[in-house]
Amino acid sequence: MKYRLLAPGPTPVPDRVLAKMSLPIKHHRTPYFADVFKACQVGLKWLFQTEYDVLTTVTSGTGIFEAAFRSLLSPNDKVITIGGGKFGERWGDMAEQLGLTPIRVDVPWGQCVDVKSVAQKLKENPDVRAVVCVASETSTGVRHDYEGLGEIIAENPECIFMVDAITALGVWDISPERDNIDVLVSGSQKGMMLPPGLGFASVSDKAWTMSEGRARCAGYYLDLHKERKALAKGQSAYTSGVTLMIGLEEVLSMMQREGLQNIFERHARLARATRVGMQALNLKLLAEKPSDSVTSVWNPEGVRDDAVNKGLRDRANLTIAGGQEALKGKIFRVAHLGHYDELDVLTGLSAIEIVLKQEGYSNFTPGASIAAASPILEPGFAEGRHV
């Protein structure tokens, strides 16, 4: 079978972007590249829906998150981090390793953070300098209530709000200013439809001001202040990821043609169709409140370990994702973010029906997922929507 990719990152890269990136490389200090860089800046602000600076590093999303911690906080600063999945816990581990003092809010995997419990922790620790939340927890498919947290944190002039929007940006309507997000982090290989290799972060004036004149967790390569200074001159602090930036310009222009509202609606449609399709197979969803990026499904009774994703991999050459860490062998995850459309959802559901059957699960009517998902997807069958 042909190779198909329905995992939450890297996500498929559009053909036109691959083609653009395969043109001969250009030097980063040329008028040509200065134009690319500028177009990317304009496009990134559009995509982030922000007037803040949007910085780019040659790292993954994790790398630019480290840069944000190092650049905006001081050693021993208290930060509230929120568990509930692999990435939420990662930011707590990172804070600890960087010499910050994480105050961890535990959340059972699959559930949402309770805003009140964070408010309580903030009250008990008025010297907390940052709260870190994952908007879309990729390991569970949960959408956390970052809007609720943002409102509380905005009232505190000495505390910033850092949001991992790695699988939220370009998927649903998230905005630094409106949602009170001081640092909004993303990466290239998710909703942005590029190969891995670039990290992005918007930084609020509040965050820049708060960090001024305070000691920092010294970084050299990972230094957002340096990147900000270079950006003011239309450059990056270190050699830019030239090829990916050229792809980024193309991706942003594709997204602008589709329009933000259409992008958000498409993702909402695909996500709802996937969830409804799974439920039509009598499968149970994991997420208390689901993200529109990825749908996590409990293995049904009798289907063990990674049978679904391994079956798809080995017999259909199709990559979805399994569970990670605490959820390893218990769930499978199907992504629907980035360069992904209505027919991809139907393809994924049909393949999953077959593999479930092969694995001995038959508590569904064949075709049920397609029957349930199709009416939801039908609005996508429209003229003027082709990319």
Added chain:
Amino acid sequence: MKYRLLAPGPTPVPDRVLAKMSLPIKHHRTPYFADVFKACQVGLKWLFQTEYDVLTTVTSGTGIFEAAFRSLLSPNDKVITIGGGKFGERWGDMAEQLGLTPIRVDVPWGQCVDVKSVAQKLKENPDVRAVVCVASETSTGVRHDYEGLGEIIAENPECIFMVDAITALGVWDISPERDNIDVLVSGSQKGMMLPPGLGFASVSDKAWTMSEGRARCAGYYLDLHKERKALAKGQSAYTSGVTLMIGLEEVLSMMQREGLQNIFERHARLARATRVGMQALNLKLLAEKPSDSVTSVWNPEGVRDDAVNKGLRDRANLTIAGGQEALKGKIFRVAHLGHYDELDVLTGLSAIEIVLKQEGYSNFTPGASIAAASPILEPGFAEGRHV
């Protein structure tokens, strides 16, 4: 005119590598990518001529240098850094910013480090934990005597030798074990003929052992210990730079077909032809001992600022490099590393002759650089050498 790139990085990417990287992206946790990753490991060890682990990060060369400092040294550790150019000085600045204690050896830009002066500093500071040297200083085109330094440092069981081989690897014969290099760092966009975005480092057993049980300059993303652990399982610690790794496999196979000895001879030939060609135009070279990666040339009397590289850029659509920092406006630099051949040298020299004339410098016989360079390049005109 067509675009041509003769700058010391990013360097041209071979067509076949661009084509390979433009294939649809694959997920990093697939059997396909596991094979790519494995082939890259084997190929990297071959290219580095080492049995040590070769680690890869999604960063530039500067990023993996920071990772090496953070992973292998402890706060306040004394390190000897060697100036003499933008990159030599960068490692001193980085050491300082990371909370290490740099002991800086000043070297006039364009000259080579004096091994004896470093030996003296080592004697005066027996607690130095690392010496950092640039093999090929890209900003001046100087080749430093890292072999001489390596011999001295090897005698000291408590001090490691870190070499920036960013524009040396894949250009001339440099080997961690033979040259006593504990950490040999490179990047993707130089001799390795890839777009920017990957950093590479080989790490000796001595360096691993020395760092065991000692405090580190805490890093999370930039952590070679974590990468080493992941490597033992055939993986990267964070999302791999999938597309670049696929390109890397192709590049390494091209290099293996050409053979290390041929690669080194080709670079030596191109470099010598470039130097001799410039001298035939009565131009003066900057480097006391030249690197085979890049040739730095003093602006001749009457030719001001960046006239040569700007003239080439604006009138011939050809990118070379100008001087940086202390040498800004005083020199121009022509690269000959990576995917670069005999006819590229002649093209570059011919274009430079024309632009020099346009800028008012005429102290040469037209065609003199070509006449001088051609006999040196002729051995490259041979069967079985085409890529």
